Amino acid sequence: MIELVQIEKHFQGQAVVHPLSLSIKEGEFLTLLGPSGCGKTTILRMIAGFEQPTDGQVWLAGQNVTDVPASKRDLNLVFQHYALFPHMTVEDNIAFGLKMKKMPRAQIKERVDEAAQMTQLSALRDRFPHQLSGGQQQRVAIARAIANKPKVLLLDEPLGALDLQLRKNLQSELKHLQRTLGITFVYVTHDQEEAMMMSDRIVIMNNGKVEQIGTPREIYARPQTLFAATFVGENNIFSSPEGLIAVRPEKMVAQREPGAKKTGVIEDIQYLGSVHKLLVQLDGEPMKVTVALDISDERPWQIGEAVGVNWNDKDEVMIEP
Amino acid sequence: MRNSRFLLPPVLLWLSLFLVIPMLIVVGISFLSRDTLGRVVFEFNLEGYRTFFDPLYLGIYWDTLVLSLLTTVICLLVSYPLAYYIANASPRVQTWGLVLITIPFWINFLIRTYAWVLLLRTQGVVNSALLWLGWIDEPIQMLYTYGAVLMGMVYNFIPFMVLPIYVALEQMDKRLLDAASDLGASRWKAFLHVTLPQSKSGIMTGAVLVYVSTSGMFVVTDILGGAKSTMISNIIQTQFLGARNWPFGAALSVIFVVTSLILILLFNRAMQARHQRVGEGRA
Numbered sequence: 001m002i003e004l005v006q007i008e009k010h011f012q013g014q015a016v017v018h019p020l021s022l023s024i025k026e027g028e029f030l031t032l033l034g035p036s037g038c039g040k041t042t043i044l045r046m047i048a049g050f051e052q053p054t055d056g057q058v059w060l061a062g063q064n065v066t067d068v069p070a071s072k073r074d075l076n077l078v079f080q081h082y083a084l085f086p087h088m089t090v091e092d093n094i095a096f097g098l099k100m101k102k103m104p105r106a107q108i109k110e111r112v113d114e115a116a117q118m119t120q121l122s123a124l125r126d127r128f129p130h131q132l133s134g135g136q137q138q139r140v141a142i143a144r145a146i147a148n149k150p151k152v153l154l155l156d157e158p159l160g161a162l163d164l165q166l167r168k169n170l171q172s173e174l175k176h177l178q179r180t181l182g183i184t185f186v187y188v189t190h191d192q193e194e195a196m197m198m199s200d201r202i203v204i205m206n207n208g209k210v211e212q213i214g215t216p217r218e219i220y221a222r223p224q225t226l227f228a229a230t231f232v233g234e235n236n237i238f239s240s241p242e243g244l245i246a247v248r249p250e251k252m253v254a255q256r257e258p259g260a261k262k263t264g265v266i267e268d269i270q271y272l273g274s275v276h277k278l279l280v281q282l283d284g285e286p287m288k289v290t291v292a293l294d295i296s297d298e299r300p301w302q303i304g305e306a307v308g309v310n311w312n313d314k315d316e317v318m319i320e321p
Numbered sequence: 322m323r324n325s326r327f328l329l330p331p332v333l334l335w336l337s338l339f340l341v342i343p344m345l346i347v348v349g350i351s352f353l354s355r356d357t358l359g360r361v362v363f364e365f366n367l368e369g370y371r372t373f374f375d376p377l378y379l380g381i382y383w384d385t386l387v388l389s390l391l392t393t394v395i396c397l398l399v400s401y402p403l404a405y406y407i408a409n410a411s412p413r414v415q416t417w418g419l420v421l422i423t424i425p426f427w428i429n430f431l432i433r434t435y436a437w438v439l440l441l442r443t444q445g446v447v448n449s450a451l452l453w454l455g456w457i458d459e460p461i462q463m464l465y466t467y468g469a470v471l472m473g474m475v476y477n478f479i480p481f482m483v484l485p486i487y488v489a490l491e492q493m494d495k496r497l498l499d500a501a502s503d504l505g506a507s508r509w510k511a512f513l514h515v516t517l518p519q520s521k522s523g524i525m526t527g528a529v530l531v532y533v534s535t536s537g538m539f540v541v542t543d544i545l546g547g548a549k550s551t552m553i554s555n556i557i558q559t560q561f562l563g564a565r566n567w568p569f570g571a572a573l574s575v576i577f578v579v580t581s582l583i584l585i586l587l588f589n590r591a592m593q594a595r596h597q598r599v600g601e602g603r604a
Contacts, residue, residue: 050502050503069502070499070502070503071504071506071507072505076503077499077500077503079496079500079503081496083494083499084500085497085500085501085514085515086519087519096501096514097504097505100501100504100505100506101505148504148505
């Protein structure tokens with residue numbers, strides 16, 4: 001559906017996005033994940049047509065759209081701060097794109113009805129944006145985009161401004177919407193949990209470079225780089241003669257018996273309900289490791305206690321620095 | 322905004338001392354008579370209002386309305402592109418643009434207007450230049466024409482229109498234009514459907530400022546229009562200072578204020594008809 005061919009972006013001689021090729025499949029939920037300033041929003045804006053790549057091409061549905069202006073690309077963007085038109089009602093906001101396409105009035109009404117219903121806005125159509133809550137404004141932004149039935153929906157941190165509970169609800173709603181509509185979603189976020197929960201595939205970015213592309217499962221179980229290993233979920237990193245090794249805290253066991261791979265002293269104990277963690281300062285090494293204890297493990301541990309830390313060799317993941 | 326409560330009494334005092342009480346005095350005088358020496362006497366009289374309906378004064382009033390509206394429209398047409406350019410320029414250009422627009426305010430209003438006399442009169446700069454260039458054979462009568470008055474008005478009040486429009490455009494969220502473009506709007510359509518409505522508050526403020534200032538102006542007509550063009554404010558000035566017919570002058574003032582208020586109200590109503598509940602538009 002979308003092909004990015006060696007696109008790169010420089011601002012004032014600085015590379016914001018290093019050459020990147022990416023193929024996004026039809027109906028896929030793809031997430032660009034990374035810390036702020038990693039270039040993910042720039043990539044999204046290049047797909048949307050608001051930024052011109054310094055080099056490379058953008059293909060959309062088999063067409064080279066690199067030089068096509070944003071207004072002529074068959075995709076829509078849900079903006080980070082919604083960018084709703086403050087002087088228009090919810091209904092007029094949703095209808096804006098259709099009016100620009102000079103769609104017949106009856107058809108516009110039909111589309112607006114449909115989009116409003118899908119986003120549960122039917123009761124709020126006559127309101128103005130400033131009369132809506134953050135979550136409702138977010139819904140209007142989505143309705144305004146999907147009313148156009150674009151081939152691709154781009155979402156730039158759409159839930160970033162909302163509180164946690166609302167985010168969680170809207171995450172499931174968005175995922176559900178994407179399945180119902182069957183259109184391609186390209187989603188930008190810095191929230192790794194959000195990315196894991198919603199995506200078919202994740203592109204992890206750092207400093208304008210792609211660190212790893214894969215399904216959430218691949219990225220969690222087989223991180224390829226140090227950044228990917230530590231940005232998504234928690235990880236313990238060891239250096240070995242062959243290179244860096246990552247072991248997830250939940251793959252580690254704490255033991256009092258001798259024969260463990262590493263030994264250390266318990267520095268802190270964190271009880272988080274579903275997990276129970278030990279923070280262990282290793283002997284003779286500057287690093288600390290986190291051991292997530294099985295919830296059925298009821299053995300009492302104490303801060304300051306000596307402990308052995310062990311894991312299976314098969315749970316080691318070799319990563320690039 | 323808890324502070325505003327403490328500001329209320331002084332504001333009310335100020336308004337009543339300098340606006341309400343003088344207005345009431347004017348309204349009061351408009352219903353009184355005058356004696357042969359031009360002194361106001363306490364005797365109810367509607368003569369001032371009756372005189373207004375003389376075709377002579379009605380005509381002048383009509384001319385005043387037309388000139389004020391014309392000035393407002395020309396100011397808007399000139400100022401909008403200017404304000405738009407400044408609001409979208411680099412910060413450096415913005416600063417300079419605003420300074421250049423406000424510079425005339427540093428010079429006394431009378432001097433500014435007399436400067437136009439030097440430019441426009443028969444032996445003035447413009448005529449001399451045109452003669453020297455050989456574009457004309459004899460000086461053109463530019464001073465003391467309707468055009469000179471109109472130009473003087475437009476010149477004096479352009480900043481009143483530019484500044485509010487500039488503020489409205491400058492405050493607009495530029496991401497809205499990205500959003501419009503994303504939804505398929507061309508640049509022109511985005512301007513029409515997003516930028517223009519978003520700058521409406523600036524246009525309204527500017528239009529009211531220019532209209533009110535123009536219609537109450539008598540200096541420009543005096544200096545650039547000579548004896549030929551008269552506005553209602555010239556008549557009011559004459560009634561108070563020259564003819565010493567205060568009741569008539571007061572009646573004209575009352576009619577002038579009331580009609581201006583009605584016009585402004587109608588204008589506001591028309592501008593807000595479609596979006597009554599928007600308020601400021603930026604909540």
